[in-house]
Amino acid sequence: MPVVMLWRLWPYPMLCICVLLVCCQSAKRAPLPAGDPGNGGLFLPGNFEAVVVADSLGRSRHLTVNSNGDIYVKLTYNDIMHGSGGTVGLRDADNDGRADIISYFGNYKDEGGLPAGIAVHDGYLYTSTVKYIFRNKLIAGQLFPDPKTDTILIDDDYDLRKHWHTAKPFAFDRHNHMYVPFGAPTDAAQDINTVGPAGIPGGRGLDPAPDLKTHAGIWRFDAGKLKQTQKDGYHYATGIRSVLAIDWNPMDDCLYVAMNGMDNFHTRYPHTYSAWQAAVLPSEPLLKVTEHSNFGWPYAYYDHMQKKNMLQPGYGGDGKTIGRASQFDVPVMGFPGHWAPMDLLFYTGDQFPERYKKGVFIAFHGSTDRSPYPQAGYIVCFVPFENGKPTGDWEVFADGFTGVDTVFNTSDAVYRPMGLAEGPDGSLYISESNKGKIWRVMYKGNKTAFGPAQLAAMEQRKSRTYIKTPDEVKDNHGLGGEMNGLILYNSYCASCHQRDGKGDNNRYPPLAGSDWIAGNNDQLIKIILNGMQGKIRVNGKTYNGVMPAHGSFLDDHAIASIATYINKRFYKEKDLVASAEVTKLRSSTTSAATMVRAKTPGP
Structure with missing residues (x-):
């Protein structure tokens, strides 16, 4: 049984103090532990195995892994296990794949927001709330970092009553820059003072959109400078509605994000978009973000079936018209609407077959607003790359989170994939947000022999209702959303x-x-x-x-x-x-x- 350790918390934003000494690691990498029977409920490509590292941690968000194998998981503050600690540290002391020490720390509050962002970088543990990004120095031999907390970034325009997309995930480049999204305050540039962030049926978008100078974009900061605000950052890219999935790709030395698209086309524009169109559109696009990129929010959305930017209905779009949408950057790939990408990871390890070093893993949290069609997403996929571009279609990498074939209510899904992280031995770690379960995915086969035969069973899983494109008639279940x-x-x-x-x-x-x-x-x-x-x-x-x-x-x-x-x-x-x-x-x-x-x- 794991040892759960709870410690008295210092006043916000300090972390609690705990010193856990461990034996020095062997210079030789330990053998991979055995996978669980049935891979802990996951379906994986051939010769991959999974072991459940920990379960029931609380509502987990993103996670990261230190160079010694210690795992740190961000929690939703409002549902913290045992009423203590917003971050949990996990240690596998006997290398059986399961956490032996589970320790909660970090007395932060998110005031109703959903936190996103945790990473080990340059000897520090970086964590974020919807208003702050902090860092704490990691100490050799200790699970908990130094309690002295540096405040790296303060969102001085934070107001959940006015802004929807306030999460602060982040990514680092090789020059010690930190990239942070500041999400759009509304769904589709409605007048928030009169109709609220959700908008109204038939509502027009504000033109020009008033918030593009301070929101709906990516800002670049110095990763080591203290107490920065948005004004200290560099406005790197724009036209990006909402981002929780963000990573730096070392293969082409570029930032990538997976964006959450707009919602409720049929509810707002029932005479223009059908319920089916609203279920599958707009796309959740994968964006290659370069300096001065503009991906068109709120004037455009991406249609992954037509593979085009389309004019947003709040500006006269009808699903066919391109118009001013032609002037914006085009995503590298689009996924079905409302799948909710939460994290992405460019794999750099050497445990997996070589093909996984040329692409990106994406965790999809799953939809909430596809009714009257089944909810969809709830998988981890892989997008193969070649020469910096996707080589074709995306692949199902990890499935089985829902526990059911058809998800009528979002709550029907037993687990919802959330975070991705790579361990020092090349294992892939996956977190989920319903209960706080963590999986470690490992490859045990011949790397050079991996190919289509191992992927065939995963391709067949695309027929499941939460993955496939719904049939417009047969899959309409007539349920309110x-x-x-x-x-x-x-x-x-x-x-x-x-x-x-x-x-x-x-x-x-x-x-x-x-x-x-x-x-x-x-x-x-x-x-x-x-x-x-x-x-x-x-x-x-x-x-x-x-x-x-x-x-x-x-x-x-x-x-x-x-x-x-x-x-x-x-x-x-x-x-x-x-x-x-x-x-x-x-x-x-x-x-x-x-x-x-x-x-x-x-x-």
Whole structure:
């Protein structure tokens, strides 16, 4: 059993102090440990094995591995195991592949954001929150770094109420520069002061977009300079919406990122983009970022099926028009929409077959907003490169995280791939964010004999519903989408019931905690469809207002999405509301109204 060590934390941002002495490492590399039966649940190419290093660490984000094999994992602060420490250090003392010492440290807070970014660089452990990038000196023989914390970067424009994409992942080049994305404050350049960061149906993008000088780009900093702000950095590239996956490729000495694309094309533009198009577009592109690159956010998006930059619908795009999108840089490759790339890694070790030194691994966290089609992603893929460019299609490298074939709800996936790191012996480490499981992937076969035969089984896995392109008819499951519902709720419901669902304590009743609709889908759907007027009593208080009918201008999927959002946001219900439920109630309401009209005498 691993030893879990918890230590008293110093006031923020200091780390706790702990000294763990270890025996000197042998100059000779230790043999690879045995893989777990079934590779810990993973499907891998032939002759690869995996061992579970640790499990249930807490909601893990990115990870890194020191030159002595110690592993450091970033955690989401709001769900830290044992209530202590935002980073966890892991040590395998007996080389069986499993962590024997698990120690939590680092008393940081992310104030509701999702942290991203941890790396060993130049003798330091660098970590980030959504507002800061810190570093702590690593000490030979110790698992914990020096408690003296240097603050390298401060985001002085940080405000989660105004900005969505605030994570601070980072990468280093060979000149000791640090590259940091400052994400776009909105999804598609909406007027955040009037419609919020999610936007509204049919909304136009601001033109020119007001935030491109300070957001939606990559900035370059000195990796060793203290207390820098964005003004101290160099604006390296622009037109990049949101990045968590970032790495420096030593093969061509260039920065690469995998970008998260925009959301909800059908919800915002139902007459222009179908639900199917919104499920698979826009692409999550792999970008080769050079100085002064411009990838076109918010005016353009990448279509991986047409292999073109297309005009964004908020600026008049219709899925066919290129227009001003032609002036922007084109990605090196595009992945299906909403797969959520979280990390990428250019492999430099010598344990894996040679082909893996000429390409990039990408971890996809999986989608949240593909309804009414199945959610997708949830894999680690590999993109083979030759002469600095992809040689063809991407490959499934690690699969099995979901535990199910069809992911209706994002929560159906047992694990969600998050972080990638390379160990000193060339092993690949993978973290996941649901429970905090860490895998170590190793190659045990003949490196020179590795080829198509070992990859064949992985190619077959592309037929799984969370990997394949969905069939427009057969794969439409008619389920409401929570992300769709968020936009629709904020557009049509929040002005009365408020964004927190608590109403106005006067005319409009609360939805959150309401004893009138909790657990009653039919009643909730009927009210959205048909509206209501007159006195009702909610949670012991009488309300007498007018709720307008929305069924005349919202389709069944839109109403199912609003009901799904209300149930999940305010009642923590797991199941999605089906469009079929809305269709049934709409039909019964229409039939009843027709019967009433038929029985009513004419003038």
